[in-house]
Amino acid sequence: MFRKNFVEYAILLLIKDRNDHLFSFLIFSFIVFILSSVLFISDSLQYDLIQSINAQPSIVVENTRAGRVYQMHEGYVYDISKITGVSSVEGVVDGYHYFAQKRLWFHIIGDASLAKDEMVIGQGVQKAMAELYYEDEFHFLTEERLIKVKINKVSPKGANILSNDAIFLSPNTARAVLGMEMDEYSKLYVSVPNPNEVGNVALKIVEIYPSAKATTQEDAIGAVRHVYYYKGGIFMILYVIALVSFFILLKNQISLVYGEKKKEIAILRSLGFCIKDIIALKFIQNTVVSVSAYLLGVALAYVYVFVFNAPYLRNIFLGNELEDSISLTPVVDLNLLFLIFLFGVIPFLAFVILPAWKIAISDMSEAVKS
Amino acid sequence: MSKIVIQNLNKLYNANKPNAFYALKHINLSVEEGEIVILKGVSGSGKSTLLSLIGGLSKPSSGEILVNAQNIAKLPDIMSSAFRHTEIGFIFQSFNLLEGLSVYQNILAPLALTKLGKEAMHEKVSRAMQLVNIEHKKDQNVGSLSGGERQRCAIARAVVMEPEIILADEPTANLDKENALIFIEILKKFKALHKTVVIATHDTLFGGLDCIDRCVLMRDGELLQ
Numbered sequence: 001m002f003r004k005n006f007v008e009y010a011i012l013l014l015i016k017d018r019n020d021h022l023f024s025f026l027i028f029s030f031i032v033f034i035l036s037s038v039l040f041i042s043d044s045l046q047y048d049l050i051q052s053i054n055a056q057p058s059i060v061v062e063n064t065r066a067g068r069v070y071q072m073h074e075g076y077v078y079d080i081s082k083i084t085g086v087s088s089v090e091g092v093v094d095g096y097h098y099f100a101q102k103r104l105w106f107h108i109i110g111d112a113s114l115a116k117d118e119m120v121i122g123q124g125v126q127k128a129m130a131e132l133y134y135e136d137e138f139h140f141l142t143e144e145r146l147i148k149v150k151i152n153k154v155s156p157k158g159a160n161i162l163s164n165d166a167i168f169l170s171p172n173t174a175r176a177v178l179g180m181e182m183d184e185y186s187k188l189y190v191s192v193p194n195p196n197e198v199g200n201v202a203l204k205i206v207e208i209y210p211s212a213k214a215t216t217q218e219d220a221i222g223a224v225r226h227v228y229y230y231k232g233g234i235f236m237i238l239y240v241i242a243l244v245s246f247f248i249l250l251k252n253q254i255s256l257v258y259g260e261k262k263k264e265i266a267i268l269r270s271l272g273f274c275i276k277d278i279i280a281l282k283f284i285q286n287t288v289v290s291v292s293a294y295l296l297g298v299a300l301a302y303v304y305v306f307v308f309n310a311p312y313l314r315n316i317f318l319g320n321e322l323e324d325s326i327s328l329t330p331v332v333d334l335n336l337l338f339l340i341f342l343f344g345v346i347p348f349l350a351f352v353i354l355p356a357w358k359i360a361i362s363d364m365s366e367a368v369k370s
Numbered sequence: 371m372s373k374i375v376i377q378n379l380n381k382l383y384n385a386n387k388p389n390a391f392y393a394l395k396h397i398n399l400s401v402e403e404g405e406i407v408i409l410k411g412v413s414g415s416g417k418s419t420l421l422s423l424i425g426g427l428s429k430p431s432s433g434e435i436l437v438n439a440q441n442i443a444k445l446p447d448i449m450s451s452a453f454r455h456t457e458i459g460f461i462f463q464s465f466n467l468l469e470g471l472s473v474y475q476n477i478l479a480p481l482a483l484t485k486l487g488k489e490a491m492h493e494k495v496s497r498a499m500q501l502v503n504i505e506h507k508k509d510q511n512v513g514s515l516s517g518g519e520r521q522r523c524a525i526a527r528a529v530v531m532e533p534e535i536i537l538a539d540e541p542t543a544n545l546d547k548e549n550a551l552i553f554i555e556i557l558k559k560f561k562a563l564h565k566t567v568v569i570a571t572h573d574t575l576f577g578g579l580d581c582i583d584r585c586v587l588m589r590d591g592e593l594l595q
């Protein structure tokens with residue numbers, strides 16, 4: 001395709017003009033870094049949340065009263081378990097406890113495997129508690145009394161995005177902390193073995209209990225995807241930053257073929273380089289710059305997100321102090337990386353090659369005289 | 371045998387515009403193989419335009435330019451570039467070196483379009499440098515060379531492909547007397563190598579030189595003799 005001597009000379013000219021190309025290289029790396037970081041973070045969060053949802057049963061039922069989530073009694077479990085297609089209904093105790101001293105919300109989850117006076121906590125919870133010297137035991141301050149529970153275990157770091165702010169307690173202790181009666185549940189997990197019946201079962205639940213909200217696994221995944229949808233708020237801001245940088249980059253790219261560079265093209269034309277050779281020369285040089293900048297940007301983003309856990313940017317996405325200790329699961333969407341490559345590298349090349357072509361086809365006699 | 375034959379050549383700039391003008395009018399000229407021809411005339415007389423047309427750098431408005439009996443005025447870009455690459459060596463008044471590269475790397479430029487191996491390329495560059503006596507500066511950046519050295523580097527680059535035709539546009543205009551005389555010596559070497567040389571100049575230094583075969587006077591885009 002390209003002659004070896006030609007490629008070597010193109011690289012030689014690129015090295016000669018390295019200072020001119022450095023700006024484009026850095027800006028393009030920055031753009032790829034921003035976009036890749038955003039995608040890595042959102043993909044990683046989506047992946048973790050969807051994994052959690054996939055581990056849940058087919059339908060999650062919550063009751064509402066005056067627009068707020070409200071408890072359900074044993075009667076709900078009985079009625080729903082009678083619906084055709086339902087294999088089991090599990091009552092779950094789940095809610096939030098306000099830790100006033102740190103102004104944080106802990107996610108309380110009932111776990112039947114735990115004893116009455118012990119609990120398992122997430123990394124973020126441990127950090128918050130330790131700051132106030134709750135290291136072996138924690139005191140839940142409720143309206144009625146003080147509940148003392150031993151810290152039995154801490155969830156491993158990065159185990160799950162949802163477990164980070166979670167406190168697992170025995171269901172009855174959880175009820176006491178949340179102010180619920182002993183036969184009450186905050187959620188019901190409904191198992192439907194046939195996936196084709198999930199929608200119908202959800203509808204039937206709402207028919208029986210009009211105030212209930214039946215969320216299928218599919219709806220929950222859709223909601224997560226919506227939160228981290230690439231056209232959404234923060235994504236748009238970051239894309240605008242990338243877009244502005246990209247225009248600065250393109251302006252610099254165009255300047256790489258005017259001024260002194262125009263004369264260089266004229267000199268090469270006088271030495272026998274045809275229009276195709278000039279385009280090939282610019283193509284090789286800018287492919288080297290853009291592909292290396294792209295690879296650097298992606299590599300830096302990977303290290304930034306998955307090794308250093310995306311400082312600063314992570315807070316924008318999670319927005320919760322407790323979530324600081326979440327480890328992002330390395331998830332790389334090759335399709336999106338390819339899209340960044342396509343929409344980054346092609347305009348990068350086009351904004352040099354088109355002006356270079358325009359200059360190369362013009363009358364060179366004046367340019368070589370000046 | 372005529373190396374270059376120019377027939378009824380015209381070059382019109384700004385065609386169909388109020389400021390249209392003929393840079394060249396009805397030029398007829400032939401240059402024999404191995405001949406050294408001087409195009410003389412004041413600035414704006416059309417010397418440089420004629421050289422750029424002979425070298426295929428621009429296209430004439432009408433007329434023919436036959437080089438080795440081939441009409442280069444009608445060649446498509448890819449062929450006229452190949453012709454320029456192999457048949458023509460350009461020497462410019464402003465040297466037109468690739469700034470930031472060394473002497474060696476500048477002379478190497480035309481060879482980038484070949485499939486020659488490293489050794490063959492090195493041999494060609496060395497031979498060209500020997501011809502103009504610039505070998506000792508081969509690794510030096512062209513930005514640090516004197517005017518005469520820059521000119522010799524440009525000449526070495528022009529001859530590295532061993533073209534049969536050398537076109538020089540005001541080659542001594544930016545040189546002092548001493549370096550201009552060095553250029554004359556190089557010109558004599560071209561004569562010995564049987565190169566066909568066309569020089570556009572208004573330098574009186576070229577008058578009466580033994581190696582010059584012919585002087586052609588130009589004025590207002592026309593050949594006077």
